[in-house]
Amino acid sequence: MRVFWMIFDKLLNILAGLAGVILVFICIAVCYTIGMRYLFSKTTIWVMQTTEYALLWMLFFGTGWLLREKGHITTDIIHSHLSEPVRKWVDTIMFIASGIACGIMCYYGIKHVHECIVNNITDVRAVTIPKWTIFWVVPFGSGLLMIQFFRMAWHRIIDDRKGR
Numbered sequence: 001m002r003v004f005w006m007i008f009d010k011l012l013n014i015l016a017g018l019a020g021v022i023l024v025f026i027c028i029a030v031c032y033t034i035g036m037r038y039l040f041s042k043t044t045i046w047v048m049q050t051t052e053y054a055l056l057w058m059l060f061f062g063t064g065w066l067l068r069e070k071g072h073i074t075t076d077i078i079h080s081h082l083s084e085p086v087r088k089w090v091d092t093i094m095f096i097a098s099g100i101a102c103g104i105m106c107y108y109g110i111k112h113v114h115e116c117i118v119n120n121i122t123d124v125r126a127v128t129i130p131k132w133t134i135f136w137v138v139p140f141g142s143g144l145l146m147i148q149f150f151r152m153a154w155h156r157i158i159d160d161r162k163g164r
Contacts, residue, residue: 008147012065015144019062022054029054045126053134060141067148092156099149102142109139 033047066072079087115121116132123131 005151008144009068012068012144012148015061016065019058019065022058022061026051026054026058049123049126056134057137060137063141064144064148067145067152088156088160092153092160095149095153095156099146099153102146102149106139106142106146109135109142113139 029047029051033044036042036044079090082090113132113136116130116135121131122128123134
């Protein structure tokens with residue numbers, strides 16, 4: 001099991017790096033299109049579509065790593081006023097509920113991707129591409145996020161049993 005988590009963590013690290021590369025690409029692409037429009041009165045029609053999809057990919061590539069690093073923004077007005085045992089209990093329930101929600105999103109994402117493949121659905125805009133090549137990242141990223149939520153719930157349960 002230790003090897004699985006090592007590989008899983010390495011995958012999350014690689015995907016977070018890719019998310020960072022995608023963010024740099026988005027910044028360069030937007031600056032490029034603004035420069036082209038301002039300097040040469042030419043527009044680049046592919047930038048809007050590409051950056052929309054890049055944002056989607058960046059989101060689903062980076063969230064598993066961000067969750068593992070506890071980097072998400074949290075509102076802890078109620079959480080901070082709870083006792084430590086209750087706080088751990090609430091955290092465990094939230095991790096499990098969030099994992100289930102990600103599992104549901106993964107399931108419906110797989111259904112959508114399958115439908116796009118079977119029906120040969122394409123996105124016809126500036127660049128025509130098969131939709132599954134864009135949206136496969138939704139079930140992939142949701143699945144990774146689900147695994148990380150359940151991992152965190154498991155560690156919280158184990159820590160409670162050990163009395164930490």
